[in-house]
Amino acid sequence: xxANYIFVKKNDIVTAGPDELVSCRNGYMKKKLxxxxxxxxxRVAQTGTKTYLEELCKxxxxxxxxxxxxxxxxxxxxxxxxxxxxxxxxEHFSYQFWKQVSLxxxxxxxxxxxxxxxxxxxxxxxxxxxxxxxxHDAFFFENPEHYGKLWLKLYHLTAIPAAKKAAFxxxxxxxxxxxxxxxxxxxxxxxxxxYEGPKxxxxxxxxxxxxxxxxxxxxxxxHVGSMFKRKNIPALIHAFKQLKDNTNSSVKLVLAGPSSxxxxxxxxxxxxxxxxxxxxxxxxxxxxxxxxxxLATFYMNALMYVFPSVNEGFxxxxxxxxxxxxxxxxxxxxxxxxVGGNAVICFNPFDTEDMYLKMKTVLENQDLRxxxxxxxxxxxxxxxxxxxxxxxxxxxxxAVYNQH
Numbered sequence: 001x002x003a004n005y006i007f008v009k010k011n012d013i014v015t016a017g018p019d020e021l022v023s024c025r026n027g028y029m030k031k032k033l034x035x036x037x038x039x040x041x042x043r044v045a046q047t048g049t050k051t052y053l054e055e056l057c058k059x060x061x062x063x064x065x066x067x068x069x070x071x072x073x074x075x076x077x078x079x080x081x082x083x084x085x086x087x088x089x090x091e092h093f094s095y096q097f098w099k100q101v102s103l104x105x106x107x108x109x110x111x112x113x114x115x116x117x118x119x120x121x122x123x124x125x126x127x128x129x130x131x132x133x134x135x136h137d138a139f140f141f142e143n144p145e146h147y148g149k150l151w152l153k154l155y156h157l158t159a160i161p162a163a164k165k166a167a168f169x170x171x172x173x174x175x176x177x178x179x180x181x182x183x184x185x186x187x188x189x190x191x192x193x194x195y196e197g198p199k200x201x202x203x204x205x206x207x208x209x210x211x212x213x214x215x216x217x218x219x220x221x222x223h224v225g226s227m228f229k230r231k232n233i234p235a236l237i238h239a240f241k242q243l244k245d246n247t248n249s250s251v252k253l254v255l256a257g258p259s260s261x262x263x264x265x266x267x268x269x270x271x272x273x274x275x276x277x278x279x280x281x282x283x284x285x286x287x288x289x290x291x292x293x294x295l296a297t298f299y300m301n302a303l304m305y306v307f308p309s310v311n312e313g314f315x316x317x318x319x320x321x322x323x324x325x326x327x328x329x330x331x332x333x334x335x336x337x338x339v340g341g342n343a344v345i346c347f348n349p350f351d352t353e354d355m356y357l358k359m360k361t362v363l364e365n366q367d368l369r370x371x372x373x374x375x376x377x378x379x380x381x382x383x384x385x386x387x388x389x390x391x392x393x394x395x396x397x398x399a400v401y402n403q404h
Contacts, residue, residue: 033068035060035396036112036129040098041119043079046258047226048316049136051199053118058200059389068393071110073103092150096158099123114167114396121159122166130167130399133159135191137172137313138179143230146265160184167399168192170392172314175335192395195339197385198319199292209294210301213254213285220252220285221359222302222326224295224317225309227259229267232308232331232349234274239308239355241278246356249363253280256298258289299324304362304369307336308349315339319383322376327369329358341382343375 037060041053060070075098079091099121107115108127115122115131120140122131140147140155147155163169163184169191171177177191210217221240225231233255240253259268275284290298299305305321307330318339321328330336331349340346347358362369 033114033396033400034071034110034112035068035114035116036071036073036107036110038103038115038117038119039072040075040079040103043075045119048314049119051316052134052136052196055197055200055385056118056389056392059385062386063389063393068396071112073106073110073115075102088148089150092154095121096154100125100158113400116392116396120155120163122162124158124162124165126165131162132166132168132170132395132399133163134170134172135163135176135180137176137311138183139230139311139313141183142179142311143265146229148264166190168395170194170395172196173335173338175338176313194388194391194395195383196314196316196319197383197388198323198380199316200385209297213287215252215254215285215301216250217301218303219250220254220302222254222256222298222305222321223307224256224298224305224320226257227255227268227271228265229270230265230309230311231267232310233267233271235349235352235355236306236308237271237274237278237280237284239352239359240284241280242352242356243359243363244280244283247360247363251303251363252283252285254285254287254298254302256287256290256295296324299326302326304329304359306355306359307331308347308355309336310334310349312336318344319380322380325373325377327362327372328376329362339383341375341379343372343379345372 037057039053039057041049045053057072077094079094100123103115104123104125104127107129112129115129117131118134120133120135122133140152144152164186169180169186171180171191171193172195174193177188177193180186181188181191223233223236227233237253243249243251255271259266275281287298299320303326305317305326305328307315307317307328309315309331310333312335315330315336318328318330318336322343328340328343329345329347330340332346333349337344337346345358345362348354362372
């Protein structure tokens, strides 16, 4: 057998620790492709970026027909997450040291052909491997006021130059691709669109969680997400007030998700002010952080899902709502219509009257709700983490085999 070929028995699976070989399968192949995956972000991420990395790691482990292996690369140092000026500066230093020193060396000594990072930043130096980052959105350019000055400076000094040196850059939607191209000048051919999938939330219901909040099944409108300013939740509350004033419905509004730790992007106080101003203290439920089983229960029992955000790079909750068979209405901007397709109803997020009328239509029209649920089930077939992982593998192969 030639030296640059490897033979692995069919269906032979190897599992090991975070920095070791995870999966290799199927017969004769070219030189085995070794992919390093930066998983440090699992220690600190709390929102969609964490879901993205978690789900891809699961999907990579389940691949059965690819001539490749994965090495999950993590820091051996504790991640400092305390508040305060010193804590923030220390974390910046720790993060950049990982990205620019530790991670490149780990990728090199693990003989990686590809280094894949899902949090915008890849190393500036390439020690015999190709790099591929994921840019989930263009928020750093669109809303710089939501980020600290140091973060912005480091982003422009390291993330953008490193991305321009990368083999490819992954984006989750065509909208995100276009925005990143617009602000960075990176060619569209280098920006590859690979859709995401729904979070694999466990189906086991958390009994009693609905009753704990004095809710009835199919009698509340759901929104899931951290309380960032771009989520436009105060407008949703004012639209919900119009719904309550103009119908006899006892429906409530559930806001599920944690408050943002970032002061510049946190909208929690404005949300509380909107609830107080509208007098909806007994009608709006704020749950805070929910476990996966609790979140699954809220999805399963919701009447509809409303997504009023004014800026999204993707919008995983749309797919989660499809998965749990509830009708979805979304803002008519950014990536949301692209993800929802014909399975969602759109509204103007800057017009609370329009938002209210769309909620009222879905609330009062049972046939429409059934139609949206069926369309959502069909639309969901276009999205899966297995499909995403296979497309990523094809991109990794192209980066290694077609660019030399």
